[in-house]
Amino acid sequence: MRDSPVGSPYRESGSDREKVSPMSQVDRFAVFPELHITVDPLPNQAIRVRVAGEITMENVADLRTVLHRAIDDVRATAVEVDLSLVTFIDSTGIGKLVAARAHARGNHSDLWITNPGPNVRRVLSLLGLLEILSAPDWAPPKSA
Structure with missing residues (x-):
């Protein structure tokens, strides 16, 4: 499985494209206020x-x-x-x-x-x- 270009709402797996929630892409980069x-x-x-x-x-x-x-x-x-x-x-x-x-x-x-x-x-x-x-x-x- 490879990630699509940054900002793309899809994740590619072989020949399949899977729609991904926009939040799931952001979650790993979330920064909570200090x-x-x-x-x-x-x-x-x-x-x-x-x-x-x-x-x-x-x-x-x-x-x-x-x-x-x-x-x-x-x-x-x-x-x-x-x-x-x-x-x-x-x-x-x-x-x-x-x-x-x-x-x-x-x-x-x-x-x-x-x-x-x-x-x-x-x-x-x-x-x-x-x-x-x-x-x-x-x-x-x-x-x-």
Whole structure:
């Protein structure tokens, strides 16, 4: 069996041509977005979680683990999630932030986001979550 030229939707086997799903050709080259998370202590047993990259369904479990450990294991009084370096967030990422906030409040803690970039801010605003998830003293920039 030999592969057809790159981009061809067919794989050849002897004299037979077999139609191949376009995704099967892409699967072996798939690159999942990277997510970088750092944790810094703040005064009064609070924690800052800095997130960089894209928050997607492929990597959101890592963010959930860090946030839950901060709340459950460290017993942080508050968790600040700095999104200034997040370039994209999908619905699973947004769902995990909302769930983490509820988890924090259920454990006598609090969780909020700070510094969302323009793309993240726009999505959260459209969903009505920007003010709900933002720190109490944070306000979105006024539009001109």
